[in-house]
Amino acid sequence: MTALGELTRPWQAMSYGFLDPSAKREMRRAMLKAVAVPGCQIPYASREVPMARGWGTGGLQVTLTLVNPGSVVKVIDQGADDSVNAVSIRQFVQKVAGARGTWDTQEATILQSRHRIPEEKLREDQILVLQVPNPEPLRPVQPNMSLARQMHADADYGRLWLVLYEQVVRSGRIMQGASYPALVNGRHVMTPSPIPRWDLPKLDMARHLTLLSAGREKRIFAVPPFTRVQPLAFDDIPFRVEDHASLVCHRSGVAGFFMNEIPQPDGSARHELSDSHFGIKAIRRSEGEAVEIGETWYRNGAVT
Known part of the structure; x- marks a missing residue:
């Protein structure tokens, strides 16, 4: 006959990955x-x-x-x-x-x-x-x-x-x-x-x-x-993404990707890559490091 204690696991303070x-x-x-x-x-x-x-x-x-x-x-x-x-x-x-x-x-x-x-x-x-x-x-x-x-x-x-x-x-x-x-x-x-x-x-x-x-x-x-994921749009008014193709990141010099707008004290604005680590890798590559940058969804502001 199997004892009840043999059917249970030892008490643990927390399950793996927190969730039970x-x-x-x-x-x-x-x-x-x-x-x-x-x-x-x-x-x-x-x-x-x-x-x-x-x-x-x-x-x-x-x-x-x-x-x-x-x-x-x-x-x-x-x-x-x-x-x-x-x-x-x-x-x-x-x-x-x-x-x-x-x-x-x-x-x-x-x-x-x-x-x-x-x-x-x-x-x-x-x-x-x-x-x-x-x-x-x-x-x-x-x-x-x-x-x-x-x-x-x-x-x-x-x-x-x-x-x-x-x-x-x-x-x-x-x-x-x-x-x-x-x-x-x-x-x-x-x-x-x-x-x-x-x-x-x-x-x-x-x-x-x-x-x-x-x-x-x-x-x-x-x-x-x-x-298939199709944005709701009319035939004569096609779906459009944000117009960030011409914006240049002031840190990395990369253009054609989604940017954050950073207001400046003089009323102007700078732009910075929203994907922060993508910008970091671009900076490191420009400094001569051998950094692998994967294929991107966009090129020059247009979906590839």
Whole structure:
């Protein structure tokens, strides 16, 4: 007869990767459903993690579920690897999982991001985790979430088209900036995190898996590799990204990529690469170092 003590594991102060096995199993089931139905929001029981809701808890739970001791984790906040939020999340994942942290997009196997997708293209063996504050694209036009779910089931996105049409009528162009709605796999409309329009084409037919998670709203959705992601746009008014092609980074001298605008005391403005480590590598290469820079999504301000 087997004793009860033989069926239990020794007590541990913390599970590997912080989340308990039950939470990870649920997250994995939700991820599989999200991959099977691209763009569809899958509910999950968002667990408590040692950071405030709204600061990336959804993305952190996905990363903690995927990470293993051999993982290399990159975390960015609006393109920067050295911001407080990015450093805190990266160090936490390293501490609870024994994974290695990095700033280099080419080295990372898991990339968790808030507001940006790196400028260097991601490979098949990399996973992009995007933090999403509001996963529901229909919220501005239908605040009742029960009715919004029904609209998704019916593929009833007429009100979103009406919002874009009203912007064209009033302003002469579509004013939607971050979180631009996009049709995934010809079926579900999603809001792709608060990434700028510049980053939205990077999801279309990409080689990597993208997981988008909202911890506060308890929803996860995905864009599998080689999946169509089409921004909502009219035939006679095509989708356009931000016009940053002519902007030059004052630090690295690189042009043709997404820039941050830095106001100056005299009223002028400087521009700096939003992807901070991409700029660092460009500076190091200009100084004669042998630095590997991967293929980029854009070239001279246009999608390659």
